[in-house]
Amino acid sequence: MASTHKKTTLVTGLTATGDLHLGSYLGTMKQWERYSKDHDCYFFIADMHAITIPQDPKLMRKRSLDMAALFMSSGVCLESSVLFNQSQVPQHAELCWVLSCISAMGELQRMTQYKEKSANQKQKETLGLFAYPCLMAADILLYNPQYVPVGEDQKQHLELARNIAQRFNHQFKEEVFSVPDPVIPKVAARVMALGDPEKKMSKSDVSVNNTVYLLDKPEVIVKKIKRAVTDSGTTIEYNEKRPGISNLVAIYAALTNSAIDSVVAQYEGEGYAKFKTDLADCIVSAFEPIRDSYEKIRHDEQYLQTELEKGAKKAQSVAKETLRKVYEVVGFIQGGNA
Numbered sequence: 001m002a003s004t005h006k007k008t009t010l011v012t013g014l015t016a017t018g019d020l021h022l023g024s025y026l027g028t029m030k031q032w033e034r035y036s037k038d039h040d041c042y043f044f045i046a047d048m049h050a051i052t053i054p055q056d057p058k059l060m061r062k063r064s065l066d067m068a069a070l071f072m073s074s075g076v077c078l079e080s081s082v083l084f085n086q087s088q089v090p091q092h093a094e095l096c097w098v099l100s101c102i103s104a105m106g107e108l109q110r111m112t113q114y115k116e117k118s119a120n121q122k123q124k125e126t127l128g129l130f131a132y133p134c135l136m137a138a139d140i141l142l143y144n145p146q147y148v149p150v151g152e153d154q155k156q157h158l159e160l161a162r163n164i165a166q167r168f169n170h171q172f173k174e175e176v177f178s179v180p181d182p183v184i185p186k187v188a189a190r191v192m193a194l195g196d197p198e199k200k201m202s203k204s205d206v207s208v209n210n211t212v213y214l215l216d217k218p219e220v221i222v223k224k225i226k227r228a229v230t231d232s233g234t235t236i237e238y239n240e241k242r243p244g245i246s247n248l249v250a251i252y253a254a255l256t257n258s259a260i261d262s263v264v265a266q267y268e269g270e271g272y273a274k275f276k277t278d279l280a281d282c283i284v285s286a287f288e289p290i291r292d293s294y295e296k297i298r299h300d301e302q303y304l305q306t307e308l309e310k311g312a313k314k315a316q317s318v319a320k321e322t323l324r325k326v327y328e329v330v331g332f333i334q335g336g337n338a
């Protein structure tokens with residue numbers, strides 16, 4: 001007898017702005033294989049979010065394919081999940097417009113990420129940068145998910161997406177959108193830069209030594225971990241007064257699925273050198289299968305593009321139906337749009 005069990009839906013995306021790294025991995029990608037088994041998943045490469053800051057078009061195209069290959073190598077199952085490139089599903093931009101018409105300037109101005117990015121002198125303050133959370137709300141609400149995995153940095157944006165969904169349903173007196181819950185990893189929700197543990201490990205860091213990239217070679221990983229900033233102490237501890245070693249302990253705990261306390265207990269009496277060697281080994285073991293798989297498929301661009309196209313078609317079939325309902329309740333005359 002066919003199963004009547006309906007899985008819950010989960011949506012997640014990563015911005016195509018730089019090479020994926022240990023923060024991306026521990027913050028979200030490490031869970032992807034499990035998500036794929038437990039939920040109906042929509043994974044997307046957020047190229048439209050990427051252009052809220054200037055991008056080199058050639059590099060954008062290359063990076064989108066790099067990311068597609070990395071997603072496929074990191075547990076995204078193409079049979080059971082939908083993998084696509086955001087710009088290949090035009091309903092994201094269309095729904096963004098409708099949602100931006102019920103979003104208040106004030107609430108968008110309060111977004112920390114907008115404040116930080118627009119405070120950056122080198123960055124032009126554009127409408128796209130300001131409206132980013134409306135597009136993110138559209139990315140999510142199109143698929144009516146129950147869950148959205150987010151890092152600490154995106155919690156505020158998800159909260160806004162939830163508010164927008166509730167406001168829309170209330171304003172048009174129709175339950176068009178479900179209101180999703182965040183999924184935040186308990187350990188290493190915020191992986192910090194290796195050379196500056198006061199700031200987040202990020203794709204756009206100018207110092208490559210601050211970031212361990214998914215595609216770094218083992219010897220590079222070992223070197224970066226050896227150079228990671230600690231302090232003049234000697235003990236392996238987790239303590240907010242010692243951000244460097246605490247960051248490394250949290251990384252180790254997340255990689256080995258251990259509690260922070262048990263990592264601290266395990267390394268009692270050991271020095272930094274032994275701990276750093278073990279940590280580098282853990283990272284190498286986690287990244288090696290991903291890099292191997294990536295190297296096997298990345299060269300076949302035809303394959304990657306075909307899979308993205310197939311994914312975009314599947315995503316569109318759901319996104320079109322949500323947008324049809326939205327247009328209907330908003331009062332747009334339907335028909336004509338493909």
Ligand code: AMP
Nearest residue numbers: 014015023027150151154189190191201
């Ligand atoms: P981004 O593509 O940089 O916007 O990040 C997308 C998601 O990756 C975030 O919402 C987090 O889930 C995860 N992520 C990125 N950087 C980090 C980090 N340094 N620590 C933890 N999670 C991260």
